[in-house]
Amino acid sequence: MGLFETNHPFKGQVFKDIRSKCIKAGSLFKDPTFPPTGSSIYYSKSCPADIVWKRPGDLVSNPKFFEAGVSADDFSQGSLGNCWFVAACACLAEDSKLWRKIIPDSEDQEWGEKNKYAGIFHFKFWRCGTWVDVVIDDYLPTRGGRLIFVHSNTRNEFWSALLEKAYAKLAGDYESLVAGNAKDALVDMTGGVGERIDLHDYTTAEQRKDLFRILKHSKENHSLMSASIAATANDMEAELACGLVKGHAYSVTAVKKIKLGTGLFSVFARDHLQMVRCRNPWGGTEWKGAWSDGSAEWKKVSDSQKKELGLTFDDNGEFWMSYEDFCQYFTSMDVCHMINRSFFSIQKTWREDKFRGQWRLPDRCGGCGNHSTFLQNPQYIFDITSDEDELMISLEQKDKRVDKGKDNYTIGFSVYKSDVNRKYRMHDRLERVSSGPFVLSRSVFSRVKFTRGRYCIVPSTFDPGKCGEYVLRMYASNQLNLTELLHDEPMPGKCCCFTRKRSQIAATQITLVKAEGLEPQDAGKTADPYCIVKYEGGSIENNYKEDTLNPEWNDRVTLYRKDPYKDVIIEVWNHNIIKDQLMGICTLPMEKPHQYTGGNVIKGYNLFTKGKEGPVQKPGRLWLKVYHTDNMAVV
Numbered sequence: 001m002g003l004f005e006t007n008h009p010f011k012g013q014v015f016k017d018i019r020s021k022c023i024k025a026g027s028l029f030k031d032p033t034f035p036p037t038g039s040s041i042y043y044s045k046s047c048p049a050d051i052v053w054k055r056p057g058d059l060v061s062n063p064k065f066f067e068a069g070v071s072a073d074d075f076s077q078g079s080l081g082n083c084w085f086v087a088a089c090a091c092l093a094e095d096s097k098l099w100r101k102i103i104p105d106s107e108d109q110e111w112g113e114k115n116k117y118a119g120i121f122h123f124k125f126w127r128c129g130t131w132v133d134v135v136i137d138d139y140l141p142t143r144g145g146r147l148i149f150v151h152s153n154t155r156n157e158f159w160s161a162l163l164e165k166a167y168a169k170l171a172g173d174y175e176s177l178v179a180g181n182a183k184d185a186l187v188d189m190t191g192g193v194g195e196r197i198d199l200h201d202y203t204t205a206e207q208r209k210d211l212f213r214i215l216k217h218s219k220e221n222h223s224l225m226s227a228s229i230a231a232t233a234n235d236m237e238a239e240l241a242c243g244l245v246k247g248h249a250y251s252v253t254a255v256k257k258i259k260l261g262t263g264l265f266s267v268f269a270r271d272h273l274q275m276v277r278c279r280n281p282w283g284g285t286e287w288k289g290a291w292s293d294g295s296a297e298w299k300k301v302s303d304s305q306k307k308e309l310g311l312t313f314d315d316n317g318e319f320w321m322s323y324e325d326f327c328q329y330f331t332s333m334d335v336c337h338m339i340n341r342s343f344f345s346i347q348k349t350w351r352e353d354k355f356r357g358q359w360r361l362p363d364r365c366g367g368c369g370n371h372s373t374f375l376q377n378p379q380y381i382f383d384i385t386s387d388e389d390e391l392m393i394s395l396e397q398k399d400k401r402v403d404k405g406k407d408n409y410t411i412g413f414s415v416y417k418s419d420v421n422r423k424y425r426m427h428d429r430l431e432r433v434s435s436g437p438f439v440l441s442r443s444v445f446s447r448v449k450f451t452r453g454r455y456c457i458v459p460s461t462f463d464p465g466k467c468g469e470y471v472l473r474m475y476a477s478n479q480l481n482l483t484e485l486l487h488d489e490p491m492p493g494k495c496c497c498f499t500r501k502r503s504q505i506a507a508t509q510i511t512l513v514k515a516e517g518l519e520p521q522d523a524g525k526t527a528d529p530y531c532i533v534k535y536e537g538g539s540i541e542n543n544y545k546e547d548t549l550n551p552e553w554n555d556r557v558t559l560y561r562k563d564p565y566k567d568v569i570i571e572v573w574n575h576n577i578i579k580d581q582l583m584g585i586c587t588l589p590m591e592k593p594h595q596y597t598g599g600n601v602i603k604g605y606n607l608f609t610k611g612k613e614g615p616v617q618k619p620g621r622l623w624l625k626v627y628h629t630d631n632m633a634v635v
Contacts, residue, residue, distance in 0.1 A: 007124070010170065013135040015122040028055070028119030029137045034169040036139035041174045043404045051148065053139040055119060056111075059147075060156040065110040065121075067157035070099055074160045075281055078149040082177040083281075084226075084334075085167065086150060087249030088185035089160065090281040091224040091336075094253065098224075098338075102189045103159070104133070123166040126191035128398040129356040129471035134166040141174070149174065172402045182226040182249045184399070184442050186336030190224065193394045193473060195445040197333040212274055212323055214447075215335075216255045221347055222338045225252035227278065227330040243288035244329055251279040252333070253318060256310055274323035275311070287319040337392070339475055350392070350475040353482035355380060358469050359461055367464030368438055369414055369429075377460040379425050380472065381418055382480040384450045387546075391450060391476045393436060395459050396443035398469040410462035411470070412438035415448070418456040419509075419556045421540045425485040426456055427634050430556060438462045452543045453555070456485070489632035490560045506564035506593065507635045508535075511625035512542055513602055514552040518620040521574050521581045528575040529583060531622075535559050535568045544575040549620075558635055564593045564628070572607060572622060584609060584618040588626060599627030 009015075011033045022029045034040050038047025056063035070093045077086045092099050100106065102124050109121050122135045140161050141148050150164040167188070168174040183194035202211045219225065231238065231247035238246045254277035280286060291297045298320075306312060311320060339350045357378045359365035366376030395413050400406040415434040418426070433455060436446040459472050474480055490505060512531050520527055529551045530544035540559075545551035559568065568588040574581045584607025588596075605622045608615040629635060 008130050008132045010132045010134045015120065015133060015135050018135060019118050019120050022118040022120060023116050028117075030119070030139070031135070031137040031169075034136065034165075036137070039173065040168070041141060043173050043175055050143055051141050052143070054142045054145075055138050056140070056156075056158045059140075059142065059145060062156055063111050064157050065106070065159045065162075067152070067154045070096065070159075074152040074154070074157060076151050076153060077281070078147065078151060080149045080174060080177060081179060082150075082164075083247070083249050084180045084182040085164065085177055085185045086281050087226045087251055088182045088189065088224070088336075089150075089163065090251045090279060091182075091186060091226060091253075092189055094251075095222060095224075098190050098222075101191070102163070121162050121166070123163055125167065125170055125188045127170070127188060128396060128469055129354070131191070132170070134170055136162065136166050136169055138162060140165065170402070171399075172404060176401050176404075180401075181334055181441070182228075183334035183336055186224045186226075186334065187396070187443070190336055190338065192223070192336040192338050193392065193445065193475070194396070194443050195335045195337060195394075196439075196441065197335060199327050199331055199333065202327065208323075208327060211327075212255070212257075215252075215276075215333075216257065218335060218337055219252075219255045221340050224336040224338070225255075225333060226250060227252055227326070227333045229329060230331040239285055240329070241288075242329060243286050243292070245280070245285055248280065249334070250330075251281060253277045253279050254310075255323075258310070275320055276323050276326040277318060277320050278326075279319075280317035286317060287321050289325055290322060291320045293319060339392070348477070351477065351479050352473065352475055353382065353480045354471065354473040355482060355484060356469070356471045357459070357484070358467070360467050361465065365461065365465055365467055367466075368412065368460050368462045369432075369435075371464050373464050374458070374460065375426055375429070376464075377458050379485040380457050380459075380482055381422055381454055381485060382457065382474065382482045383454050384452050384476075384480075385478050386452065388449055388451050389476050389478060391448050391474060391480075393446045393448065393457070393475075394443060394473045395436065395445075396471050396473075399442055400468070408440065408442050409466050409468060410438050410440045411460070412436045412444055412462065413446075413457055413459045413472075415450075415455050415457045417554075418454045419558045420454055420542045421557050422454060422456065422485070424490065424558075424560075425488050427488070427632075431554070505632065506561050506628065506630050507632060508559045508561060508564070508568065508590075508593065508596065509556060509599060509625075509627040509629075509635055510559070510568070510570070510588070511556040512553045512570075513623040513625060514550070514554070515572060515620055515622050516550050518549040518551075518572065518583055519618060520549060521583070527583065530573055530575055531555075532571045532573060533557050533559070533568065534571065536561055536563060536566055560632075564630075565590055567591075570605075570622065570624070572620075582609060583607070584620060584622070586622050588624075590628075593628045596626040596628040599625060601625060 036053035041047050075086045075089045119138050122133055124131055124133050147161055150160050152160050187194040202208050226249045228249045229246045236247040256275050258273045340347050363376050364378055366373035397411050400408045413436040417431045417433055434448045436444045526547050528544045528546050531542050533540045540557045542555040567590050571585050572583040574583050586605040586607055602623050602625050607618040607620050609618055
């Protein structure tokens with residue numbers, strides 16, 4: 001399930017093949033999988049009789065796919081409640097590289113003499129880890145000879161209406177596009193990573209500062225953003241005194257920190273302004289507060305100074321406002337992060353690890369951590385190889401709205417510290433390091449910092465027994481080596497060490513809790529200690545702790561052993577650039593392995609080194625928790 005398909009033909013329809021057949025037959029394509037009937041518009045009610053499906057050539061004499069290129073003005077919402085989709089498209093129109101992803105062969109789809117018109121078009125969308133190619137005919141819903149849903153302000157331009165139809169086909173029908181999140185549409189059209197930001201979660205000055213940093217950096221990396229003001233059923237589309245409209249999704253087109261001089265802006269007490277530029281895709285109403293067009297602040301700035309400071313905007317619903325006002329009025333944001341993975345870039349480069357998986361019965365849909373079945377979910381391990389790394393984690397479920405209005409699941413993920421050598425599925429939980437918010441949403445996103453070590457991430461639905469598909473994507477500065485844990489325990493016969501019967505395989509868990517009073521080496525005052533656990537010809541090394549003689553690791557190793565009576569040796573070493581130095585050894589006698597049944601009991605062990613006349617005790621003690629079992633189902 002870890003492989004990602006590309007260019008998958010939706011419903012098995014291959015654009016080039018169908019188009020060639022239509023041209024050869026001299027006929028126009030009529031899509032049997034999404035027919036021009038009421039069922040393609042509504043799933044919950046009958047279609048009004050006055051809605052007529054017409055091709056563009058029936059509406060205008062000179063239809064065009066594009067008229068003067070792509071712009072945000074190509075999208076007027078119409079009578080369908082899909083402002084989230086319209087706002088996403090307006091964001092997309094800003095970047096030609098992005099919209100070319102969803103409109104393949106755009107020049108070949110244009111009406112014109114060199115292209116043989118066959119009434120067929122196609123668009124590409126990213127859905128749950130797969131790029132799908134959606135074929136449509138060009139019958140569009142009309143009333144009174146005009147398009148009733150998304151349309152361009154230029155009457156003979158039809159690419160936006162055709163794009164909406166392809167997206168409706170992917171969703172099942174037009175009605176399934178009513179109400180949604182702009183981030184989902186942005187992800188579908190770019191393959192980026194979606195994040196929902198609740199601005200009310202950022203209340204302190206430090207939190208607001210950090211959010212501005214994230215938004216500015218994301219915008220510099222061509223991420224797409226929209227913002228909205230929460231509305232209820234009673235005040236949907238209500239206009240506030242400041243000119244903003246509740247329930248509308250505004251495109252965020254720029255996030256800037258503007259340095260101010262001593263002349264023109266000497267009236268300001270601050271050294272700089274944090275500014276946000278927005279666009280209302282519908283026009284008509286606009287921001288009326290500070291820095292609005294014609295405001296006192298704006299009149300103080302000459303045209304040349306506006307250009308120099310980057311304070312530009314168009315006259316089609318775009319406006320500037322201070323970041324402070326932005327956070328005061330807007331309640332949420334949808335962000336589609338465009339992750340930079342190019343090594344030939346001056347911006348930060350992210351490494352991507354991803355898996356597509358399933359929650360399935362009977363053993364892979366255990367619900368959230370509130371349930372005893374939690375560890376029956378899919379499990380993945382990953383490694384942080386630097387002292388600290390910031391991760392972006394995205395979990396996205398396959399959209400269930402295509403099933404005639406079904407709700408998506410409440411989903412989330414939990415990250416636990418893992419055994420240093422974890423290779424098999426967890427059956428008990430170590431420290432929980434992070435938990436993505438469980439929300440009723442198509443996707444969840446989290447940005448978390450991790451220290452060096454191995455971790456286990458468990459994606460899950462909130463309730464057990466919920467089956468579905470998902471894609472897990474993780475981004476970090478270094479490769480994470482994301483790996484799915486498939487087996488519950490070592491498989492007999494797969495390794496020479498485990499050719500005996502399953503009942504004869506024993507497991508010993510050792511938690512390297514800490515060490516105290518270690519002796520510094522070479523007259524040094526400190527050390528970088530770590531441990532090597534040796535058993536039956538194998539060894540496991542944990543991560544070192546810097547600059548301490550009293551390290552606290554809390555690292556666990558799990559040893560699967562064919563000989564449970566053979567002693568386990570633990571060596572404490574000082575990490576050095578040139579040569580590591582041995583600081584002491586302790587031996588766990590295993591002649592009675594079942595003495596180690598109290599896995600939560602911490603016990604101190606003396607350290608020794610080899611001397612000419614026998615073991616020599618060293619300063620310091622090693623504190624361990626040891627647990628031994630023949631039952632693989634609990635480790």
